[in-house]
Amino acid sequence: MAAQRLARGVAAVVLGLSLAGGTLAACSGEGASANCDKADKSCTVTFDRKADTSQIKILGVTVKLVSVDNESVSLSVGDRNVTIDKGSTKTIGDFSVSLDQVTADQIVVKVARS
Numbered sequence: 001m002a003a004q005r006l007a008r009g010v011a012a013v014v015l016g017l018s019l020a021g022g023t024l025a026a027c028s029g030e031g032a033s034a035n036c037d038k039a040d041k042s043c044t045v046t047f048d049r050k051a052d053t054s055q056i057k058i059l060g061v062t063v064k065l066v067s068v069d070n071e072s073v074s075l076s077v078g079d080r081n082v083t084i085d086k087g088s089t090k091t092i093g094d095f096s097v098s099l100d101q102v103t104a105d106q107i108v109v110k111v112a113r114s
Contacts, residue, residue, distance in 0.1 A: 001050065004013060009036055021109040025038060025048075027043075027054070027056060027057075029053035029054075029055050029056030029060060030051065030053045030054060030055050030056070031048040031051025031052070031053055031055070031065075032045055032047045032048065032051075032054050032055060032063075032065070033045070033046050033054040033056070034046070034056055034058050036058060036059070040058075040112070041059065041088060041109070041112060042110060042111065042112035043058040043111050043112075044060060044100075044108065044109075044110050045058065045063060045108070045109050045110070046106050046108050047065045047106060047107040047108075047109070048105070048106060048109070049068060049104065049105055049106055049107055050105065057063060057112060058111060059095070059113050061077060061078045061095065061111075062076075062078065063075060063076070063077050063097075063109075063111060064076040065107060066081065067098070068102060068107055069102075070102055071085060071086050071102070072084060072085045072086065072099070072102075073099050073102065073109065075094070075097065075109070077092045077095055077097060077111070078092075078093065080092050080093060080106070084097060084098065084099040084109070085099065086099050086100075086101075086102055087099065091113060091114065092111055094114050095111055095112065095113055095114060096111075096112050096114055097109055097111050097112075098108070098110045
């Protein structure tokens with residue numbers, strides 16, 4: 001009896017972990033990587049500031065780093081260009097894009113499908 005309860009408990013934990021793990025995905029592109037939450041339809045993208053080309057395909061769209069300075073970034077999201085200041089969010093078509101961080105080594109943006 002106790003063994004059956006233990007087996008059911010272990011099965012429930014394994015199932016719960018595999019379902020939870022199914023909502024997160026990591027992707028990489030050229031000079032970029034992303035952690036995506038499928039349930040939230042959003043990705044946090046980290047661009048390598050020193051890469052010659054930085055782009056990644058997420059949520060069905062290609063996001064490219066066009067240019068960067070210490071307070072803003074210019075991106076290409078699909079076929080549209082946008083400049084975003086640090087700490088702000090802009091809407092580009094079906095996506096909202098925010099600039100979270102700019103350092104000497106990387107740029108971190110969040111892209112979410114509206």
